Amino acid sequence: MRYWLMKSEPDEVSVDDVLAAPGHTVAWFGVRNYQARNFMRDDMAVGDGVLFYHSSCAEPGVAGIAEVASGAYPDQSQFEAGGKYFDPKATREQPRWISVDVRGIEKTRLLPLSEMRTMPALEDMVLLQKGSRLSISPVTEAQWKAIVARLHQAPPPACAPVSKTAAKKGA
Secondary structure, eight states: OOEEEEEEOTTTSOHHHHHHSGGGEEEEOOOOOHHHHHIIIIIOOTTOEEEEEEOSSSSOEEEEEEEEOSOOEEOGGGGOTTSTTOOTTOOSSSOOOEEEEEEEEEEEEEEEHHHHTTOGGGTTOGGGSTTOOOSEEEEOHHHHHHHHHHHTSOOOOOOOOOOHHHHHTTO
16 A cells, blocks of 8 residues: 545645545546656555645645545546646547546645644655655655644644733733
């Protein structure tokens, strides 16, 4: 079994959308990076663990846990002329882009990117490396366990607001 972090913009497909879908399952479409495509095509298997990551939003981070629910198959969005993910070089005989189905398991508290950066167990995580922009990246078993454990803990306390009385006293 392998583990993956898969990024999705929540205004396109959120963890809530996946959990509301029939069978809690959606096609993971629109990946247009060759390395991410190759992970789906060559390395993912049914049952692999997925950290569902919300990206390009006010507070990016892991928002849920999912699993790979199908083998790789051609991403239909590459054939939709005029669509956001259309690829004029792709043909049905030789598709260029791949999808897998992802099944949502659980919505969790948000584990923000900022909190992930403070976790020593994640110092080598692909997501946290300078310049990393992959929409799909491998996660080690140790990283998976550390993140899942943190997701099931209460978030760290926020800074307590300073009372007006304490502020006036210079505290």
